[in-house]
Amino acid sequence: MMSIGNVTLKVPRTRNGEFSTTLFEKYARCDQAFVLSMLEMVINGVSTRKVTNVVEQLCGKNVSKSFVSSLTQKLDPIVNAWAERPLNTTYYPYVFVDAMYIKVREHHKVISKAVYIATAITEKNTREILGLSVDHAESLESWSSFFKQLKSRGLQSPKLVISDAHMGLQKAIQREFIGTAWQRCNVHFKRNIIEKLPKKDTAEIRVMIKRVFEAVTIEDIRKFKDELINKFGTEARFEKALAILDEGFEDTIQYMNFPENIRMHIRSTNSLERLNQEVRRRERVIRIFPNTQSAFRLVGAVLMQYQDTEYSKRKSLMGKNS
Structure with missing residues (x-):
């Protein structure tokens, strides 16, 4: 009897008993x-x-x-x-974190759980998936617990953590990584601004918003932002959008304080979102996980495979759009 079914074999008989299996x-x-x-x-x-x-x-x-x-x-x-491997042999200056939600059966009912995922860029400019955790909905304590787990495996405080603007996540970064700067995802930030614009007659302000975030120096970014505020700041219909721009601006341009050749790779969580989409594609087949361990098992296996098939192909980010 084998793990995949029955296999019938005839065992020969020998006089000297030298038969081996x-x-x-x-x-x-x-x-x-x-x-x-x-x-x-x-x-x-x-x-x-x-x-x-x-x-x-x-x-x-x-x-x-x-x-x-x-x-x-x-x-x-x-x-x-893989999920418990040491992280103290490599320094990761740039760490990306995000959470996605899945359905899991627990105590005879279906609940929503968060899958926390962290990736990083190494000093050699290669990408690596650091780890994951399946926990309750995003909160300060849940994010802190995830970061403590990474630190227990040897993760040193990075130079920059890139994420969305979830309040509990921001506080957890400040608590667990003393001296680490926080980069608010550039793409999410622009989307938040655009969503607050009126439906009509916004072509000019959209062009100027785009101009701000396409600037190549930190001086130009601040200059273009001030010009935008001066031009449209007195119009009530743009008040909400410009308030978001002003409030989150400095957190969204942190990437400009780092070498020019790495900036495009650290200004948003796009690379991590592509990874999440790959996990989602596999997870959608299952729809509802029977328990938390099965979710951890499948997502972990998908991340391992992605590391081997996608990230390992790219020896360096420099000179490549990713």
Whole structure:
């Protein structure tokens, strides 16, 4: 009996008893390869039902969904080892953090849980996924707990943390990373401003907003921002949009204090959002995770694969748009 079904073998009899079971070992290796193939299907977003159908077609034997689900538990030690690996051998000057929400069954009901993900750029200008956590909705305490987990693995305070403007997240960064600057995501910030503009007759102010964030020096950014405020500051219909611009401006131009060749890579969380979209594509097949551990297992496996297939291809960010 093997993990994927029954295999019937005739065992030869010899007079001197020198028969060895190397044939069994060969089948065991094939069995292991088959299991790993099934796990890869699951990680790549193939539903349990479809994996079950594939197994039945190949093996000619009915298997249950619970059997396929139990096989995925083989990922636990692999994912856990990756998620707990030391981070003290490399310095990460730029760290990106974000959270996405998934559905999980807990205590006989479906609840929403946050998946916290951190990525980074190393001193060699390569990207790396630092870790993840599945926890309750975003809060100061949840974000602090995630950062403490990363620090317990050896993460040193980065020069800059890039994120959206969630209040609990901002406070957690200040609490856990003393002396670290915070970069508010440039893309989210511009979107927040645009959303507060009137529906009509905004072409000119939109052009000037774009001009502000396309400036190549910090002096020009501040100059263009002041010109924008002076031109439209007295118009009541732009009051809300300009208030957002003024309030979050300095936090959104922190990237200008760093070397020019790295700025485009650290001004927003776009790279992390692309990673989240890849996780979402695989997660959408499952829809509702049976428990928190299964969510951690799948998301962790997807992140590991993404690190190996996407980030490892890029030896350096310099000279590349990412």
